[in-house]
Amino acid sequence: xxxxxxxxxxxxxxxxxxxxxxxxxxxxxxxxxxxxxxxxxxxxxxxxxxxxxxxxxxxxxxxxxxxxxxxxxxxxxxxxxxxxxxxxxxxxxxxxxxxxxxxxxxxxxxxxxxxxxxxxxxxxxxxxxxxxxxxxxxxxxxxxxxxxxxxxxxxxxxxxxxxxxxxxxxxxxxxxxxxxxxxxxxxxxxxxxxxxxxxxxxxxxxxxxxxxxxxxxxxxxxxxxxxxxxxxxxxxxxxxxxxxxxxxxxxxxxxxxxxxxxxxxxxxxxxxxxxxxxxxxxxxxxxxxxxxxxxxxxxxxxxxxxxxxxxxxxxxxxxxxxxxxxxxxxxxxxxxxxxxxxxxxxxxxxxxxxxxxxxxxxxxxxxxxxxxxxxxxxxxxxxxxxxxxxxxxxxxxxxxxxxxxxxxxxxxxxxxxxxxxxxxxxxxxxxxxxxxxxxxxxxxxxxxxxxxxxxxxxxxxxxxxxxxxx
Numbered sequence: 001x002x003x004x005x006x007x008x009x010x011x012x013x014x015x016x017x018x019x020x021x022x023x024x025x026x027x028x029x030x031x032x033x034x035x036x037x038x039x040x041x042x043x044x045x046x047x048x049x050x051x052x053x054x055x056x057x058x059x060x061x062x063x064x065x066x067x068x069x070x071x072x073x074x075x076x077x078x079x080x081x082x083x084x085x086x087x088x089x090x091x092x093x094x095x096x097x098x099x100x101x102x103x104x105x106x107x108x109x110x111x112x113x114x115x116x117x118x119x120x121x122x123x124x125x126x127x128x129x130x131x132x133x134x135x136x137x138x139x140x141x142x143x144x145x146x147x148x149x150x151x152x153x154x155x156x157x158x159x160x161x162x163x164x165x166x167x168x169x170x171x172x173x174x175x176x177x178x179x180x181x182x183x184x185x186x187x188x189x190x191x192x193x194x195x196x197x198x199x200x201x202x203x204x205x206x207x208x209x210x211x212x213x214x215x216x217x218x219x220x221x222x223x224x225x226x227x228x229x230x231x232x233x234x235x236x237x238x239x240x241x242x243x244x245x246x247x248x249x250x251x252x253x254x255x256x257x258x259x260x261x262x263x264x265x266x267x268x269x270x271x272x273x274x275x276x277x278x279x280x281x282x283x284x285x286x287x288x289x290x291x292x293x294x295x296x297x298x299x300x301x302x303x304x305x306x307x308x309x310x311x312x313x314x315x316x317x318x319x320x321x322x323x324x325x326x327x328x329x330x331x332x333x334x335x336x337x338x339x340x341x342x343x344x345x346x347x348x349x350x351x352x353x354x355x356x357x358x359x360x361x362x363x364x365x366x367x368x369x370x371x372x373x374x375x376x377x378x379x380x381x382x383x384x385x386x387x388x389x390x391x392x393x394x395x396x397x398x399x400x401x402x403x404x405x406x407x408x409x410x411x412x413x414x415x416x417x418x419x420x421x422x423x424x425x426x427x428x429x430x431x432x433x434x435x436x437x438x439x440x441x442x443x444x445x446x447x448x449x450x451x452x453x454x455x456x457x458x459x460x461x462x463x464x465x466x467x468x469x470x
Contacts, residue, residue, distance in 0.1 A: 028055075028062050036063060040071050048078050061090035069098065076102040085114035093126050100131070109138035116189065118163040118271055121150040125160065158242050159235040161275065162256040162265030165189035168196045169222060171205060176218030193252045193268065197226045202262045204232060204255045232257045233267055239275045244366055246272045279364065316447060320345075320454035327462035330470060336403045337465050340412055344461045347391060348419035348453035355380050355427025356449050360441050363431060377428045384424025388417035411468055415461035419453060426452045 039047040064072050080103050100108050112120050124147050136144050153159025167188055169178050197206035206226030216225050231245055233256045256265040331337050362368035368376055392413035400409030430448050431441035
């Protein structure tokens with residue numbers, strides 16, 4: 001006979017401070033960081049341990065990133081031997097390198113071997129070859145082989161992303177046998193969501209959510225309750241394709257299979273969230289002309305990463321200046337043109353960037369393909385034309401009233417229409433064209449777009465001025 005839970009009024013209510021969410025979110029408070037820094041500065045080891053002991057691994061990782069390098073090394077000396085292995089997985093790569101160097105090979109090997117295989121591979125692959133060799137010698141042989149095998153898969157592939165720990169069971173088992181197996185087996189993952197049903201060749205033939213197993217009666221066979229519609233992930237699949245598969249089919253986990261179709265690992269949604277975040281950041285930094293976003297990298301490294309694209313921008317700016325130079329005489333005769341030129345170029349650049357952002361993101365999300373490209377181009381052409389007419393009226397009236405010259409207002413109005421139409425077309429055609437020839441649209445689109453809108457804007461505006469006003 002089952003027991004009935006006592007009414008809510010008879011149960012002890014949880015303490016409000018344990019259930020209420022912080023009013024300002026879950027980030028590490030600045031006052032707490034200052035307290036840790038003060039304790040580190042005064043050498044109060046016991047106080048530091050007491051402060052950081054309750055922290056979640058992600059919060060301790062944030063703390064290590066917020067404090068200075070000197071304070072970081074002191075903190076690692078204090079908590080390194082007892083530090084949760086998950087902290088390493090949460091750290092920014094440049095900070096992680098400092099922490100690993102301070103830990104030393106033995107402590108680092110201990111922490112790494114406590115991690116799930118997917119997190120361990122992610123950390124290990126970021127190390128230089130010398131550091132990898134030092135670490136491998138300190139690891140157990142089986143774990144060393146696992147890491148070495150993982151590095152044979154292409155970078156950013158499912159093979160690098162997958163977790164080796166999983167639950168695979170034969171279809172002939174009953175629910176009862178499966179539950180007994182999960183209770184007794186060693187080496188199962190700490191957290192899992194699905195059970196993968198395999199045939200005698202270890203190929204996945206079905207998947208069962210863990211919740212369904214727990215709700216089913218013990219005598220039922222797994223073949224009766226499993227889902228046969230799966231989305232197996234090939235080892236070589238790019239992580240961006242993996243993320244698309246999870247997003248498209250609302251997956252929580254998916255089996256990873258080798259070339260023979262055998263089950264070799266699993267990918268879970270928490271890893272896919274990281275991939276989505278990484279791919280979004282990758283598109284963002286490419287659009288900005290940056291190599292990467294790393295708040296903790298050295299100043300010299302950041303300068304080197306940004307310099308090449310600034311050089312490219314300088315060359316495109318020179319091209320725009322050459323166009324202006326063609327109309328030097330026109331500008332000398334009518335100074336108002338020099339005042340109004342930046343307006344035309346700036347409006348075209350901003351309008352084109354809006355379209356470009358939408359197009360690059362749509363391509364990355366596979367929402368913009370050859371099937372709907374013409375419809376998208378036509379829409380952006382209409383948007384550019386509509387905005388062109390509206391801003392032509394506005395800028396034309398302003399220029400007329402400002403310089404008391406209706407002809408000048410007409411010139412800037414026509415130039416505005418032309419440049420916004422060109423900006424809309426460029427914002428769609430440039431990324432689509434780059435994607436068609438196999439170049440990542442996020443890398444070079446913004447440079448081409450800026451060049452086109454500047455050159456067209458200056459040429460049309462100054463050319464019309466030379467024809468109409470002089």
